[in-house]
Amino acid sequence: MLRLHDTATGAVRPFELRDPGRVSMYVCGPTVYGPPHLGHGRFTLVYDVVRRYLAFCGLDVRHVCNVTDVDDKIIERAAAEGREPEDVAADAEVQWWAAMDALGALRPTEVPHATRYVPQMVDLVADLVRRGAAYETGDGVYLSVEAVEGYGLLAHQPLASLRSGARVDVDDEKRSPLDFALWKKAKPGEPSWDSPWGPGRPGWHTECVVMSLDLLGEGFDLHGGGQDLIFPHHENERAQAAAAGREFARFWLHYALVVVRGGEKMSKSLRNFTTLSELVTTCDPRAYRLLVLRSHYRSPIEVTPDTIADAEKGLDRLDGLARRLALGDPLDGAPGGVVVREQAVAAAPDGVDEDAVTRFCDRMDDDLDVPGAMAGVFDLVSRAHAAADAGAHEVAARLGRTAALLCGALGLRLRGDAGDVDATTQRLVDERDAARAERDFARADALRDQLAAAGWTVEDGPDGTVVRR
RNA sequence: GGCGGCGUGGCCGAGUGGUUUAGGCAGGGGCCUGCAAAGCCCCGUACGGCGGUUCGAUUCCGCCCGCCGCCUCCA
Structure with a gap:
């Protein structure tokens, strides 16, 4: 029986499923506005391994990973490059899947997109307003964290101490600095959808609530992401579900981040990242999978x-x-x-x-x-x-x-073939075998040096010389 | 300021209240080999510091030091 660390309780406990034999997992995928880096690679590999192991145990796994295709970052990028936001998102998503495929990760069983769920998000926001948990301001609709039972569950902090540390800008219209946008009213030129509050777009946290509940239903088994998503993203997802009276994730699984030399986390905002496409050109992608497999998911990897x-x-x-x-x-x-x-x-x-x-x-x-x-x-x-x-x-x-x-x-394929040996190389190998048969070791050694210079490792086995890259 | 995590042998990185070792890489010795490579065998008496609990702690508790993360966007 698998036991997992649950962020909500801070304890390792049995992974008891809602539906025996079937696993429902939702992981927070990318906002598509730039090339994925090593940290995103860890994200995909960690949950790929989780999924594969559950399947290895004979469980039927539904693996939902969303794509956020409407967001401030996408809009900013589009404006900076003079492009349409949907084109930025579409291109970035192509890059995303190319990189994840290169890592040998299985595609998720479902990949919902935020822009396809806007009406349902509007419904959720309207419901939260109706329940008195959300309120409209000049620039949007906000969730009142005061209205949420147990806000701070994932952060492991009471509301008061979260508020005292808040670094967000003071907004006179917000009742608490921790209140967050469920709906953002459109500014000129921004992508928008109709709503009871005028044209606008959904806030970041709402999509995951709507899509996870739509695809997996209430009380789904596992919700995951990086440790950087615990607060505020996952806290705010849970808050919305709780305020709407919906049962949410049973387990919260968060993995530690990739760090660079010196222990600082890799992130786009710190500009210290290496893209996956760079990685794949410099090493075997399987090596990165093995690197991820060599440390526990809750430990940072350097x-x-x-x-x-x-x-x-x-x-x-x-x-x-x-x-x-x-x-x-x-x-x-x-x-x-x-x-x-x-x-x-x-x-x-x-x-x-x-x-x-x-x-x-x-x-x-x-x-x-x-x-x-x-x-x-x-x-x-x-x-x-x-x-x-x-x-x-x-x-x-x-x-x-x-x-x-x-x-x-664990998704790691072993390679038993030595790679293609071209005709020139094979001729050198044959010559070397002939030289060794005649005990002409000076010539054999010279040929080995020649092969080594071309990048081949020479191994003399019982069945003659074998070369590999 | 609040919350959380980490500090293991040359490096990376698991784990555990005590008689027997994580594992990988690097290094040393041996075997094998024409010499190598690959492989096999053997070798390193590690657990940040100070106290406490205990018959006994690297493993539990407290304090201290150092590092990191979150409290703003972020995988």
Whole structure:
């Protein structure tokens, strides 16, 4: 039974589902106005792993991830570039999915867009006004946080102390500095929709309330995002749902942020980010997944050239086993693109090491201790090599297959092929084999140097020379 | 000012009240190899500081120091 840390209670507790066997999860996706960076990559990878693990356990997962396609940032960007806001959003969204695909993440099962839900948002805001929880001002409609039972639940702070720390500008029309916009009245040139309060657009927090409840229903299982969304975004979502008398998320799952050298968080506003497209050109995207898998989701990860290089080495160790044992990829042809434990165990003709799978799940069930689970995978790698060295090929195959299976469960594909070897390179390899057969080692070494200069690592195995990049 | 988190061996990074180790990377020794590479075996007696609880704490409690996050937009 999976146990998860819930931000609302601050405790790790059993992940009990609303509907047994089915998981409903909603994660706060991007505002599409610029290129996604490493932090967004972690976002996608963390929830990709959550989803895959739930599926691995045999659960049917609905994974909703919204796209915010109307927002101040988009409007500002459009104005600055002399473009239409919807074009800015559309282009940024294309970039978003390209980057997430490159990371090997499954697409969410549903991707609602804010602009498609405006009428329903208007209904929610009107309902909140009707209930006396929201009020109209000169520039919009605001939620009165005073009217919300338990405001501060996620921030773990009472209303008074939140108010004392508030850095927002004083607005005479707002009853409390913490009151937030549900509806923003349109200024000239801004995208707008009709409403009882005149033309305008929805505030940021409202869309997630409406879309999550529409798609997943009240009391859905899991709501997630980065730790930077806890307050005010998620607090304000919960506040609206509570004020509207709707049951909201049962669990709140927040992951820690990506930090740069020195521990400062990576963010667009600090301008210290690396885009995912840059990352993917400099390293194997699987290395970034492994980097994310090596730390717990609630710990910050430091991404630097050194930590990426470290992950690449680890990846090479995993790939090395796949090469040696010619392991297949359990994700190839997997229904839904996910590995399911029971099916995988049943399908493997020579079996898998079920003890290792159980240990893996024990670690994962403990609030997703992915690093602990991966330690077990690396342990399998060592044991598989040792078995192969000892000539116990069936044992080695079973252990190796298990390692590949568990990597696949976390969305990490191992690569067992050495990559395409071009004709020129193959000729050098053949020449080197011939030289070695004649014990002309000076020539063999010269050829190895030549191959190395071209970026190939040369390995002499029992079946002759093998090269790889 | 309020709230929360973190400080583990050269580096990254889990975990735990005590007889037996996370794991990866780097490093040292050995085996294998024509030499390498890959792989295997062995090696490092780590838990910010000061007190307290305890038979015993890195693990619980308190204080202190340092770092970070949130309280404004942000994955």
